Amino acid sequence: MVLFRKYRLEMLMLLPLVLYIFFFTLLPVLQTIFISFVEPQSQQFTLRHYQTLFADLNFDRALFNTLFITIVGIILQLVVGLAIALMLKQKFAGRGFFRSLLLVPMGVPTLVSGVTLLFIFGQTGYFNELLWRLGLIETQPFWLGGGLETLFVIIFADMWKVLPLTILILLAGLESIPEDVYEAAAVDGAGSGQMFWRITLPLLKPSITMAVILRAIDSFRIFELPLVMAGKNAPVLSTFAYEAFRRNQFGLSGAAATVLLVIIFVFIVFYLMVLERGDRGGA
Amino acid sequence: MHRKNHRQRGVKLVLFALLLLVTFFMVLPVYILVKVSISEPEEVNTDHPTFLVHDATLKHWKSILMSDEKTETGQIVYRISTDMYRIRSEDGELMTITPDDPYSLNGVFRKVYFLDGRTVTLSLEELQKLREASVTKKTFFGQETVRNLYAPLWKSFQVATLTTLAAILLAAPAAYVISLMPKRVKYTVILSLLFTRMFPDVGIALPIATRFYEWQLIDTTGGLVMAHLIPNLPFLAWILVGTFDVIPRDLEKAAMIDGANRLTALRRVILPLAAPGIGVGALFVWLNSWNEFIFARYLSSAAGTLPIKTYEVITTGSFFSAAAYATILTIPVLAITFYLQRYLQSGILSGAVK
Numbered sequence: 001m002v003l004f005r006k007y008r009l010e011m012l013m014l015l016p017l018v019l020y021i022f023f024f025t026l027l028p029v030l031q032t033i034f035i036s037f038v039e040p041q042s043q044q045f046t047l048r049h050y051q052t053l054f055a056d057l058n059f060d061r062a063l064f065n066t067l068f069i070t071i072v073g074i075i076l077q078l079v080v081g082l083a084i085a086l087m088l089k090q091k092f093a094g095r096g097f098f099r100s101l102l103l104v105p106m107g108v109p110t111l112v113s114g115v116t117l118l119f120i121f122g123q124t125g126y127f128n129e130l131l132w133r134l135g136l137i138e139t140q141p142f143w144l145g146g147g148l149e150t151l152f153v154i155i156f157a158d159m160w161k162v163l164p165l166t167i168l169i170l171l172a173g174l175e176s177i178p179e180d181v182y183e184a185a186a187v188d189g190a191g192s193g194q195m196f197w198r199i200t201l202p203l204l205k206p207s208i209t210m211a212v213i214l215r216a217i218d219s220f221r222i223f224e225l226p227l228v229m230a231g232k233n234a235p236v237l238s239t240f241a242y243e244a245f246r247r248n249q250f251g252l253s254g255a256a257a258t259v260l261l262v263i264i265f266v267f268i269v270f271y272l273m274v275l276e277r278g279d280r281g282g283a
Numbered sequence: 284m285h286r287k288n289h290r291q292r293g294v295k296l297v298l299f300a301l302l303l304l305v306t307f308f309m310v311l312p313v314y315i316l317v318k319v320s321i322s323e324p325e326e327v328n329t330d331h332p333t334f335l336v337h338d339a340t341l342k343h344w345k346s347i348l349m350s351d352e353k354t355e356t357g358q359i360v361y362r363i364s365t366d367m368y369r370i371r372s373e374d375g376e377l378m379t380i381t382p383d384d385p386y387s388l389n390g391v392f393r394k395v396y397f398l399d400g401r402t403v404t405l406s407l408e409e410l411q412k413l414r415e416a417s418v419t420k421k422t423f424f425g426q427e428t429v430r431n432l433y434a435p436l437w438k439s440f441q442v443a444t445l446t447t448l449a450a451i452l453l454a455a456p457a458a459y460v461i462s463l464m465p466k467r468v469k470y471t472v473i474l475s476l477l478f479t480r481m482f483p484d485v486g487i488a489l490p491i492a493t494r495f496y497e498w499q500l501i502d503t504t505g506g507l508v509m510a511h512l513i514p515n516l517p518f519l520a521w522i523l524v525g526t527f528d529v530i531p532r533d534l535e536k537a538a539m540i541d542g543a544n545r546l547t548a549l550r551r552v553i554l555p556l557a558a559p560g561i562g563v564g565a566l567f568v569w570l571n572s573w574n575e576f577i578f579a580r581y582l583s584s585a586a587g588t589l590p591i592k593t594y595e596v597i598t599t600g601s602f603f604s605a606a607a608y609a610t611i612l613t614i615p616v617l618a619i620t621f622y623l624q625r626y627l628q629s630g631i632l633s634g635a636v637k
Contacts, residue, residue, distance in 0.1 A: 009545060010463070013456035017520060020453060024491070024513050025479045031490035087302050092295060100624060101306045104313060107620035109574040111590050112609040115597055116312040119319050119606070126315060129332050160312065221483045224576050228597060238577075241485040245581065250489065257486030264481055 029261070036254035049251035059256065062235040065151060065226070066260075069236065070219040073155040074212060080159065081166030081211070082204075088167065089174050106164040114228030117157040118144075121229070146233035154234060157225050162218070166211050173207025174200070209275060213268060220264050237263075316613070320344065320606035343603040347432045361386055361417040368416050370395070373404045388414065435592035436611070441504050442588060443572040446511040450519045450568045451561060453512070458523030459553070473524060476517040487513060488581040495582055502586045510578040515568045522567070526560025527553070563626055566619055574616060 039046050053059050088099060105113065120126045121143045128140035143153050177200065185195050223238040235243070237260040244253035323338045368380045380386075386397045388410070395403045395413070405413065461472050491510060492501075500506030530553060538548040579588045587595065593608040 010460045014460045016453045017457035017516060020512065020516060021476075021479060024509065025482065025487060028487045028490040029482050032486040035490065084302070084305055087298050087305075090295065090298060092299065098302055098306055100621070102309055103620065103624060104310050104617070107617035108313060108613050109590065109609075109616055111574070111576050111593060112316065112613050113312065115593070115605055115609045116316040118597070119315055119602065120312065124332060126332060126334065129334070132331065160309070163309070217481055221485075223485070228594065231598075238483060238485045241483075241489070242577075242580070245485075245489055245492070250493065253485070253489050257483055257489060260483045261486055264483065268481065 032254045032257050033261075034254075035250055036258045038251070040251055049255040052252055053255045053259070058235050059240055062237050062240040062256075063259070065234055066220060066222070066236045066238075066263075068151050069155055069158065069222060069226075070216060072151075073158055073219055074215050076155065077159050077163065077166050077215060078170075078208065078211065081163055081170050084163070085167050085170040085174055086200075088171055102167060103164045105161050108161065110161055110224045111228060113157060113161045114225045117153070117160070117225075118229055121153045121157075144230045144233060146230065150230050150234045154222075154225050154229060157229060158219065158222065161225075162215065166215065169207050169211045169214070170204065173204045177203045205275075209271075212271065216267055216271075217264055220260060220267070313613075316606055316609055320603060320610050322603070343607045347604055347607050361388060364416055364418045368413070370403065370405060370409055370413055372409075373406055376403075378403060388417070432592070432608070432611070435587055435589045438504060438507075438586060439573055439589040442507045442511060443569045445504065445508045446515060446572040447565045447569045449508060450512055450515050451565055454516050454520040454564075455523055455557070455561060458520045459527050459549070459557075461520065462524045462527035469524070473521055476521055479517050480514065484514070484577040485581075488578055491578075492581040501582055501584055506582055507579060507588070510582055511572040511575055513578070514575075515571055518571070519564045519568050522564040523557070523560060526557050526564070530556045563623065566623060570616055570619055574612075 036049050037045055037047070039048070084102070088095065088102075108116070118125070122128075123140050123142050127143070128137065131137045132140065141149075143149050181199055181203070182195060185199055190198070221238055222236055223242070226234050226236045227239050227242075232243075237256055241253045241256040241260065244250075244256060318336055320343055321339045321341065322333075322336060323340050326333050326337060362382050362385050363380050364382075366381065370378050370380060372378060384397055384399070386395050388395055395405060395410075397403075461469060464472065488510070491513075495501055495506050495510075498506075500509070534552050534556070535548050538552045539545065543551065574590060575588075576590045576594070579591050580594075583591050589608070589612050593605065593612055596608050597605040
C-alpha cells in the first residue's frame with residue numbers, strides 16, 4: 001500500500017499497457033489453449049480436437065511444411081546473409097548505395113512480395129521464361145502445385161523478403177568485432193579461412209543467435225506467402241488454423257494454434273539451452 | 284608486394300560483381316511488379332512474357348483509380364436511427380425504411396437517394412422529419428466503390444493512423460516508467476514484453492475474433508485498431524524505453540526544483556526531448572499496421588483493408604489490377620523504410636518490421 005501511494009503516478013502510467021497486454025494477448029492465448037481442450041457446447045474436457053487434428057492428412061502436411069520451410073529456410077538465409085554481410089563489410093566506393101538497395105525488399109509488404117513472386121514463379125511466369133530462353137526447358141513446369149519444389153519457392157520468397165534483416169543483424173555483429181583481433185591473428189600467421197572459422201564465427205555467435213530466434217519465430221508463423229502463392233496446395237500451421245476458423249471449427253483451429261505455440265516455445269528453449277551449454281563447455 | 288595488391292584488386296572486383304548481381308536480384312521483383320501493372324495484357328498473359336516493357340499502358344491504373352467516377356464524391360450516407368421509419372413521398376406513397384437501407388439526402392431537389400438505386404421525392408416537412416430521424420455515417424464514396432480501391436485505402440489509412448496514436452498514448456507513459464526501473468527489473472520487463480511476440484497471431488486472433496463477433500466489432504475501424512495494438516504495443520514500448528533511457532534524469536529533477544510539478548516537468552522537459560524517438564517509433568507502428576494481414580483477415584467479412592482487398596483481387600480478379608493494388612500498398616512502405624534507413628542499420632529494430 002505504501003508502495004502504491006509512493007508510486008501512484010507510475011502505476012497509473014504503467015497500468016493501461018499491462019492491462020492491454022493481459023486482456024488482449026495473454027488471455028486470448030490461454031483461451032485458445034482452453035478452446036482446444038473442451039467440447040464447444042458442454043465445455044467438458046476432451047482430446048477430440050487433437051485426435052481430429054492428428055488424423056487430418058492436411059495437418060500432417062502443414063506440420064511438415066512449416067518445419068521444412070523454417071529449418072531449410074533459416075539455414076539458407078544464414079549462409080547467404082553471412083556471405084553478403086561479409087562482402088558489405090569490405091570498404092569500397094558505393095558501399096552505402098548497395099546497402100540502401102539491399103534494403104528494398106524490406107520496404108515491400110510481405111503480401112506484395114507474395115504477389116510479385118507469383119508473377120515470377122507462376123506457370124507462365126518470368127522464371128520459366130528465363131529457363132525457356134536459356135534453352136533449359138521445353139514446356140513450363142508448374143512450381144506451385146505442392147510438393148518440395150513449392151516449398152522451395154516459398155523459402156525463396158521468404159528469403160528474398162527477410163534477407164535485409166538477416167544481413168543487417170549479421171553486419172552489425174561483424175562490425176562490432178574489433179579490427180585488432182584480426183591484425184593480431186595476421187601477425188601470428190593465420191590465413192583468411194582460419195580467421196573466419198576461428199575468429200569471425202565464434203565472435204558472431206550472439207548475432208547469429210538473435211537472427212535465428214527472430215527468424216524462427218516469424219518463419220514458424222509464416223502465413224501470407226504460402227496463402228498467396230500456393231493456397232491449399234501448401235498448407236502450413238498458420239493457414240491450417242485459419243482455414244479451420246473459417247469453417248467454424250474453433251476447437252480444431254485452437255488445437256493447431258496450440259501445437260504451433262508449443263513448437264515455437266520448444267524451439268527457443270532448446271536452442272538457448274544447447275547454446276548455453278555450448279558456451280559453458282567452451283569456457 | 285605489387286603482386287599482392289594486384290590480387291587484392293582482382294578479389295575486390297569479383298566481390299563487387301557478385302554484390303552487383305545480388306543487388307540486381309533483390310530489386311528485380313519490384314521491377315516486375317511495376318512492369319506487370321503497366322503492361323499490355325498480351326505482354327504478360329501469354330506463354331512467353333517479355334522481360335522489358337514494350338508497350339506501356341496506364342489502363343490498369345486508370346481502371347482502379349477512376350472506378351468511382353460515376354458516383355459523387357464526398358456524399359454523406361445516412362441511416363435511420365430507429366428500427367423502422369415511415370415516409371410519405373410527394374405523390375402520397377407510403378414507404379418503410381429500415382436501418383439496412385442507407386441513403387443520401389439532397390436538400391435542393393428534396394430527394395432521397397437510396398444506395399440501391401431507388402429515389403423518392405419528399406415534401407419539405409417530410410424531409411426535415413427524416414433528417415431528424417437519421418444518423419449519419421459519413422462516407423466519401425458511394426456504395427459501388429466499397430468494393431474498389433478507395434474504401435480499403437481509406438480504411439487502411441484510418442486504422443494505421445489511429446493505431447499509431449493509440450499505441451503512443453498507451454506505450455509512451457509505460458515506457459517512461461519502465462525506463463526508470465532498476466536495471467535488472469527493466470530487462471526482465473522488456474524481455475517479457477518481447478516474449479509476448481512469440482505467440483502465434485492465429486492463436487491470439489481466434490478468441491479475439493469470436494469475441495469481436497459478439498461485440499459487433501467485425502469490419503469496424505475500432506475493432507481493427509484494437510487488434511493492431513496487440514503486436515505493436517510491446518514493440519513500441521520497447522523502442523521508447525530506449526528513447527527515455529538516454530534522456531538525463533537530472534533535467535527532470537532540475538525542473539522540479541524550479542517549482543514545476545511532476546506532470547509539468549514530464550510535459551515540458553521530457554516529452555520534447557523524447558519526441559524524435561516517439562516519432563520514429565510511430566512511423567514503424569504505422570507501417571506495421573498498414574501492412575497487417577492476419578488480424579485484418581480474421582476480423583473482416585465485407586469491408587477489408589487494402590492488404591485484404593489486394594488479396595481478394597489476386598484470388599478473384601486480374602493480375603494486372605493485383606499488381607496495381609500491390610504497388611499502391613507498397614509505395615508508402617518503401618518511402619518510409621528508406622526514410623528510416625539509418626535507424627534500421629542497427630539491425631535489431633528491423634526485426635519488428637514485416
